[in-house]
Amino acid sequence: MRKRIAAFLLMASIAAWGIWCGGQVFNELMVVPKWSASPPETIKAFNEIPRKGGAPFFVLFNPLFVILAILSAIFAWKWARRSTKWLALSVVIALAVFASLMLYLVPLVGSTQAHAMAGDLPAAEIIARVEEWKFGNRIRLLVELCGFVFSIVALHVWSAESNEVKDRQQVRQANNQTVMTETVGGKYENS
Amino acid sequence: MKIRKDLARLFLFIATIYWGIWLGGYIFNALMVVPLWSHNPPDSMLSYFREPHFLLYFFSAVNPWVFLVSLIAWLLTIKLDTGSGAWLGRATLIAWIMLPLKIWMIITIGGVVGATMQGNFEPNMINTISLWKNLNWLTITTATVILTLHLLAILNFNNPRRTKERIS
Numbered sequence: 001m002r003k004r005i006a007a008f009l010l011m012a013s014i015a016a017w018g019i020w021c022g023g024q025v026f027n028e029l030m031v032v033p034k035w036s037a038s039p040p041e042t043i044k045a046f047n048e049i050p051r052k053g054g055a056p057f058f059v060l061f062n063p064l065f066v067i068l069a070i071l072s073a074i075f076a077w078k079w080a081r082r083s084t085k086w087l088a089l090s091v092v093i094a095l096a097v098f099a100s101l102m103l104y105l106v107p108l109v110g111s112t113q114a115h116a117m118a119g120d121l122p123a124a125e126i127i128a129r130v131e132e133w134k135f136g137n138r139i140r141l142l143v144e145l146c147g148f149v150f151s152i153v154a155l156h157v158w159s160a161e162s163n164e165v166k167d168r169q170q171v172r173q174a175n176n177q178t179v180m181t182e183t184v185g186g187k188y189e190n191s
Numbered sequence: 192m193k194i195r196k197d198l199a200r201l202f203l204f205i206a207t208i209y210w211g212i213w214l215g216g217y218i219f220n221a222l223m224v225v226p227l228w229s230h231n232p233p234d235s236m237l238s239y240f241r242e243p244h245f246l247l248y249f250f251s252a253v254n255p256w257v258f259l260v261s262l263i264a265w266l267l268t269i270k271l272d273t274g275s276g277a278w279l280g281r282a283t284l285i286a287w288i289m290l291p292l293k294i295w296m297i298i299t300i301g302g303v304v305g306a307t308m309q310g311n312f313e314p315n316m317i318n319t320i321s322l323w324k325n326l327n328w329l330t331i332t333t334a335t336v337i338l339t340l341h342l343l344a345i346l347n348f349n350n351p352r353r354t355k356e357r358i359s
Contacts, residue, residue: 011342015211018338022215026249031224033244042244049238054226057219152207152345156200160349 003079003162009072010155013090016065017148023057024141036134040116040126047117062101069094069151076154079162086154093147100140109133196271202264203275203344209257210338216249217331225327229320233312240304254293258286261341274347282340289333296326 035046073087080087112129115121228239265283268276300323303316 007346011339011346014207014342015214015335015338018208018211019215019218022212022217023219024215025212026216026219027223029246029249029252030220033246034242037242037244049227050230050235051227052230055222057222060222148211149204149208152204155342156204156345156348159346163349 002075006072006075006079006162007159009068009075010151010158013065013068013072014148014151014155016061016068017090017094017144017151020061020065021141021144021148023061024144028137028141032134032137036130039112039130040119040121040123043113043116043126043130047113062098066094066098069147072151076158076162080158081161081164083154083158083161086150086157090147090151090154093143093150097140097144097147100136105133105136105140108136192271195267196273199264199267199271199273199275200348202260202267203279203341203348206257206260206264206279207338207341207345209253209260210334210341213253213257214331214334214338216253217327217334220249221324221327221331225324229324232317232320233307236304236307236312240308250297254297258290261286261337264344268344272352274350274352275344276352278340278344278347282337282344285333285340286337289330289337292326293330296323296330299323 035043069091073091076087077084108129112126112133115129116126228236261279261283265276265279268279299319303312303319303323306312306316
């Protein structure tokens with residue numbers, strides 16, 4: 001049962017990694033260029049577009065992929081041998097991405113947009129901050145994509161070795177049964 | 192056969208990455224971008240699409256290739272002793288059934304945006320946008336199933352193929 005939960009969590013973790021990375025790729029290619037084309041004017045114009053409905057992608061999926069990466073590693077660890085390094089890498093990258101977002105990128109872009117809307121900073125300062133954020137965001141995106149790939153490798157390696165572990169357990173059980181038969185029967189026969 | 196198995200594994204990985212990116216991009220679009228331009232057409236469309244800026248057009252970067260990569264991955268698993276073939280077959284079948292719908296959706300919404308930008312927006316286009324939004328969520332749900340089937344293919348890649356002989 002626990003192995004099935006582990007397999008499910010590993011798959012859910014990859015799906016969450018994929019959705020998170022896909023959203024970030026979309027954001028980087030299609031949305032960021034729109035508001036960062038000519039700051040601070042484009043930031044103002046973008047934020048003034050009225051919106052209705054929808055849901056905050058970042059708030060929904062950022063905790064989800066981190067939690068699933070940690071949970072899947074915890075549940076899968078028992079059967080993991082060579083896959084431990086991939087599981088660990090996936091968790092470390094998820095945590096690093098989460099920390100870089102919460103401690104650096106989100107505050108930077110939030111304050112930059114607030115200053116652009118308020119108009120209390122020179123345009124050159126806003127442009128410099130936007131460029132700094134874009135550079136950091138691209139590095140984060142590359143690291144995230146590595147985390148996504150590592151989580152796929154982890155599932156692949158883990159599925160192979162969890163079967164090996166199962167086979168080894170079956171062989172061990174069969175050997176124990178043979179020993180018991182020998183002891184109980186008092187004669188040498190291969191059960 | 193070893194090279195073919197390695198290639199099948201490589202294409203299965205690429206297809207899974209592609210479907211993950213596809214799904215994430217479309218979910219981001221549906222949650223964060225579509226509400227911006229669709230809440231009050233044609234004004235909201237005009238204000239959003241007036242100055243298009245993008246690094247690379249996401250939809251054309253993923254759409255033709257994701258279907259092809261899945262097909263190649265599945266074709267490579269044929270005659271291989273791997274349990275992933277059946278899962279990939281199902282995923283590819285569903286993806287290629289979805290493809291005409293996706294093409295129709297791209298053409299339809301492109302037509303609506305084009306007409307709006309040229310000042311030819313018609314009231315019945317609101318219904319088209321509404322239909323497109325519902326179908327967009329349908330394709331997102333379908334892509335979730337397709338991605339799950341790819342993940343099951345990875346999970347079963349090292350298992351032997353389930354044949355009738357083996358089952359009996």
